[in-house]
Amino acid sequence: MSASMEVSDEQAQYELDRMRHSTAHLMAAAVQLLWPDAKFGVGPAIKNGFYYDIELPAALTPKDLERIETKMRELKNKKLPYERVEMDIDAAIEEMTQRKQPYKVELLNLLKERGSTAVVEETGDSDAVGVSSDQGVDKVSFYKTGHFVDLCRGPHVDATNQIGVFKLMSIAGAYWRGNEKNPQLQRLYGTAFNTKEELEHYLWFLEEAKKRDHRRLGQELDLFTFSDLVGGGLPLFTPKGTVIRDLLEEFVQSLEKPRGYQRVRIPHITKSDLYKVSGHWDKFQDDIFHVSGKSGEDFCMKPMNCPHHTQIFASRMRSYRELPIRLSEVTAVYRDELPGTLQGLSRVRAITQDDAHVFCRPDQVADEARRIYEIIDGFYKPFGMQLTIRLSLWDERHPEKYLGTAETWNNAQEQLRQFLRDNNLTWVEEAGEAAFYGPKIDFTAKDALDRSWQLATIQLDFNLPERFNLEYVGADGHATRPVMLHRAILGSVERFMSVLIEHYAGAFPTWLAPVQAVVIPIADRHLDYAYEVKNALQDVNLPNGRTLRIEIDEARESMQKKIRNAQMQKIPYMLVLGDKEAENGAVAVRRRSGGDLGTLSIADLAERLKTEVITRSDLA
Template sequence: MSLSVTVAGAQQQVDPGTRAWQLFSDDPQVIAARVGGDLVDLSRELADGDEVEPVAIDSPDGLDILRHSTAHVMAQAVQELFPDAKLGIGPPITDGFYYDFDVEIPFTPEDLAKVESRMKKIVKEGQKFSRREISDDDARAELADEPYKLELIGLKSTAGGAAEGASVEVGEGGLSIYDNLKRDGSLAWKDLCRGPHLPTTKRIPAFTLMRSAAAYWRGDEKNKQLQRIYGTAWATKEDLEAHLHRIEEAQRRDHRRLGTELDLYSFPDEIGSGLPVFHPRGGVIKREMEDYVRRRHIEEGFEYVGTPHIAKEGLFYTSGHLPHYGEGMFPALEIDGGDYRLKAMNCPMHNLIFRSRQRSYRELPLRLFEFGHVYRNEKSGVIHGLTRVRGFAQDDSHSYVTPEQAPGEVAHLLNFMLSLLDDFGMDDYYLELSTRDASKDKFIGSDEDWENATKVLEEVATATGLELVPDPGGAAYYGPKVSVQARDAIGRTWQMGTVQYDFNMPSADRFNLEYVAADGTRQQPVMIHSAKFGSIERFMGVLVEHYAGAFPPWLAPVQAVGIPVAERHVEYLERLAVRLRAEGIRFEVDDSDERMQKKIRNAQTQKVPFMVLVGDKDVEANAVSFRFRNGEQENGVSLDDAIDKIVTAVRERVQV
């Protein structure tokens, strides 16, 4: 009697006992299957009525399976080389994988080289990944020497959210162990894991180990510190090489290094981790960004406001931030016998501005905006240059609207945000819709309010025509949000601005915000949060890496530098400087004692858009020579044309 299964949408008849691999044996790219929506090994025996989809190795699911399998191979290699190493967890992550180990001595680069060599041997052996289900008691007996695995077994009932990586190891149902079997069927290694995995280690085409680092067990700094080895694995050797090239390019563009080389900002230990200071040249960029976005907000109908850096603690209980975001706020400050908090957000204070007097429906939308400096108690391990800091300025705005106005306001804010990104040269983006996870209690408000708010955001985001990616469970506690995910010059994705729909803070239980409607009744407004940059600091860090420090002329700290061939040409350049500065151009004359070629190299190192060279012939002809930062040169340009070229490039935001 045959079985009826559906394979990639087409019905097929198969014999009892047929396994998934038999359906795809002619396609070497298929390394797993999805049966009834669940990812499974190719060894899964099929049942009547199963719906089966192939999983290719270069698909997102396939890459996760590849990387998870490679993490197992790495753990096997580590325990073969370091028999006393105890296993933590080993999940796939974006672009790679890691595994945590409890070892007495941290791994060295030489150790990693040995581990990678042993991994290659295991891959070549073609060991089979073989899954078997097991009871809790039997798993404890088999893994009696692995204390961290025993802890995970104890967490099984809550693995979906109990521990970092726990669900990768134990799943949400019964336990399973994967055996790595040699060709003769003997056991080479085993691990507690829900899978799925590749059929054999030989299906791992390309990998390398990247680095090691300390990591707390289950991500909790109260737990023991383990050693984590990071690696990456790809569907082809070409993909691996391209990834390593991207990493090399990312290192070249690292905003922390460029910030030092270009003298933009620094992170003094004397001030504290995650608290940057901006140097004069970085201050120019920051001011340009602030001036631009302040002007744009005013053009878009926002009113500029200002609020203090601290407030009484009770304000943040009213807003819900302390109960729901307390771990992200700094401890209380005692002032005049009461507790105050550094603000981590501006919205509670904007609500007080709205509530300061009676509001009419005629005032709505009421749009409030400020550069509010906020402080968030980020863990030291996640602080990263300008892109993850403890103190930063938000271009923060809040729109108070009627429910009927909400869709139009969301559309207005999204269009504003996207046009801003376009102006800064980041024009490759998509949208992400973050919704609540109804099973978790971090979210407040009724099901009806969440459904309505989510529907508004989804419909407006869809109407933009941009790709819309779901982010289940990623909403703020008070409402869903749409965020713009922008890709930089080397294809990395950064979360930029957000638009959040908030029906909670205006409620009677919170700030009791009201407006007088046309019929004279008092109604609750909808509050829409938005930040266009997100934060000035983070956006600048992204821009530095996007442009590799070579900013477009309008944003460059120094837009043009005059380089005299000899000292006698300095006066000529100073006269040019007067004219350019009168046009608002940031122009410097290099009158140092360096040789001209060294001055040119210095300007190129500082990534100045325009180098204006002047020698005897230029003075005689009332002209200059242009040298661009890409090395091209244009001689005999009249002074008027030179000024026009620079001014036009700056005002029209031309990239050179």
């Protein structure tokens, strides 16, 4: 992407955010006309829209949203200006007190005392006023829209008629300033776009995303479940879901094995001392599950794997001739996530990682990064996901957030840049997005709905080798510090599965489908032949000793209903058997999309299925 295009995109997003922020004020103005006693919190623009937190005398209903929208359109058509007014802080407090706006008064007092509303830090809202400092401010800005006056730093459009098309989306509860000890306000969500077509596309997108929601499809397709007795964020994978997991793991292993990776196994609990040495303890101890035992030592459920792998490397002295050493495994880590943050497979407490760590000489870093990139590129191609690359750098303004010296960080970042240059890759750079122990290359994949997901990563780490005093004997006979690379292809198996389910809307390609074909005998007299077909297909030799996954629908239901059931389960192939097929040793083949392939011999069908599995690509 050219620099001019990036500037253009940034400017367009700025204009859209400004318009959405103005729409939030327009909504608040409409609410105040309908409910004069309303008390207002904050109302920022957010991704895909805006919201406003408001205290109201009664709970709003969807009908109320329609009333608010109608009033908003009336105000918009009046072409009301957004007038900026500056006021001394004490006068502002008096003004909001007279207007009976206690939440604004609270924010103003914070501004007076410390120069910031601190709403950004506490709730993530971007509607904070003032600047962060230890000193208070003397003046603040308000924006006036008709009768409505709001504490706000802006910016806004010039007048209400410059607002495009909008729609109020939903109502939710939200504690003031994100603290459950504070009053609960009503959060009104809305969205706004420049054109009607953009709004309609966004509403279509929301509806399509709802249809593809992995939480619903996971239950309908019998892929995974949750149990209150097991606990939140701890998914249970069914046989069908486990088939998909196993296939994904096998795919990664098939790509990494030719590139010299060796499998290892580590325990799921460890002494806390390991993470104190690594530096993880100070940063993440509140997110770690602690375990007590009879020894009196402090143990925990491992929240990451890299420190364990350092100890495998450190188990004996290594020679420079042995490097690189590439250790990989698929294993679970555990993190004590807050209950409110858990979401299906997207955010869980038991996280399965396809983890690998490479210990190498400094002169081998570029080649190892290339090998990892080959695995990533090869893995994502069959899914039709376009990858974009981001080089995540440290924030040199806040070195206290990271481990290691500025010299170490600059050296590591330049090595990753050189790898990207040498391989003619296109990337963007973003400061402040690095891991605390080193810079990284993040790979973002786009799904069928054009949503971006950060999944794969290559991370360079000079810090853990230093902390664990890792060494190898160099060519000069002296002890030398290795470089460590962290690598993940899927990211986490659970999160990747959530992305994949929604990417395919549950209709997995043949190689990945838990059931690849269902045999549908028209009558009971065709059952024997149905088993002949199933057995013949399962005799097909596939990689890793696998067989084709074939089921027979023996239910005493009509053929049409069996076909509908198979389509609901998103099974790629339906094999219909009647007298004619049994006589000719053939099958009538239907695709789940409704396409009819006609009658095929068992051998031709077997070859078709085998080709789709081996190539990981469905035939037309």
